[in-house]
Amino acid sequence: MAPETKHLEVTLDTHVESVNLAEEMCVRVAEAAGFNEDECYRIGMSVREGVINAFHYGNQEKPEKKIHLAIELTEERMIIHVLDEGKGFRLNDVPDPLAQENLLSTSGRGIFLMKAFMDEFDVQPGRTGGAELVMAKRLPALGSPHSNGNGSGSNSGAPHQEA
Amino acid sequence: MPSLFATTREYSGITLVDLSGRISLGDGSALLRKTVRDLLEEGRTKIILNLGDVNYIDSSGIGELVSGFTAVRNRGGELKLLNLTKKVNDLLQITKLFTVFDVFNDESTAMRSFE
Numbered sequence: 001m002a003p004e005t006k007h008l009e010v011t012l013d014t015h016v017e018s019v020n021l022a023e024e025m026c027v028r029v030a031e032a033a034g035f036n037e038d039e040c041y042r043i044g045m046s047v048r049e050g051v052i053n054a055f056h057y058g059n060q061e062k063p064e065k066k067i068h069l070a071i072e073l074t075e076e077r078m079i080i081h082v083l084d085e086g087k088g089f090r091l092n093d094v095p096d097p098l099a100q101e102n103l104l105s106t107s108g109r110g111i112f113l114m115k116a117f118m119d120e121f122d123v124q125p126g127r128t129g130g131a132e133l134v135m136a137k138r139l140p141a142l143g144s145p146h147s148n149g150n151g152s153g154s155n156s157g158a159p160h161q162e163a
Numbered sequence: 164m165p166s167l168f169a170t171t172r173e174y175s176g177i178t179l180v181d182l183s184g185r186i187s188l189g190d191g192s193a194l195l196r197k198t199v200r201d202l203l204e205e206g207r208t209k210i211i212l213n214l215g216d217v218n219y220i221d222s223s224g225i226g227e228l229v230s231g232f233t234a235v236r237n238r239g240g241e242l243k244l245l246n247l248t249k250k251v252n253d254l255l256q257i258t259k260l261f262t263v264f265d266v267f268n269d270e271s272t273a274m275r276s277f278e
Contacts (some may be wrong), residue, residue, distance in 0.1 A: 106226040
């Protein structure tokens with residue numbers, strides 16, 4: 001029998017309030033999935049940064065564009081997709097915010113935070129032509145070394161997509 | 164309800180800004196920007212941001228802290244941080260901003276650092 005996957009998908013307006021809404025929604029799912037307070041904070045922050053990225057960089061704050069948020073809960077992981085309607089980007093093109101010349105930059109830390117706070121993170125071409133951020137966190141029941149609140153993810157490529 | 168509150172105190176030419184709430188995209192970041200800008204317009208360039216009651220900062224808030232730091236420094240002043248919560252402390256550590264900001268756990272030590 002195929003493992004059960006729970007799936008939740010919402011379409012958000014390109015609006016600042018969508019950032020808070022997405023964060024709250026994902027934190028509630030994470031709490032229900034059994035993540036501890038620290039991990040819920042990291043998941044919430046990552047979703048927040050993903051939606052800020054879609055709102056600001058992807059959709060250029062254009063209200064006619066939408067942000068597509070999907071949450072998958074498998075037996076092993078919580079997987080979050082944030083899709084915008086922009087032009088897309090390549091992860092390799094994102095400047096390193098830890099480089100000395102970027103330390104005083106007032107922006108450009110969102111992707112870094114998502115990579116730091118989630119176990120897996122990737123950027124894929126989305127069906128809208130925009131960027132699809134895919135991030136995942138292993139469920140605590142598996143006893144992963146990264147699900148105990150220490151916060152450093154392995155970033156080992158794209159999460160598996162389950163049906 | 165606003166996500167961030169700010170009140171200012173002044174001692175011996177040093178301005179302490181007590182912040183509470185969230186410094187995040189939207190009105191939190193905007194209030195921090197306005198607060199620092201207003202202080203600079205009043206000629207106050209020795210500033211301590213007390214973050215003891217700030218329980219959340221996102222990348223927008225981090226950007227606003229950096230923006231404030233740079234703006235104050237460009238006026239010949241200094242902007243320092245006081246009483247970081249664990250979450251904010253961790254964020255500044257992983258973003259390497261601990262190497263940029265002067266950070267204090269004690270108000271009187273922070274005040275004396277301007278001497």
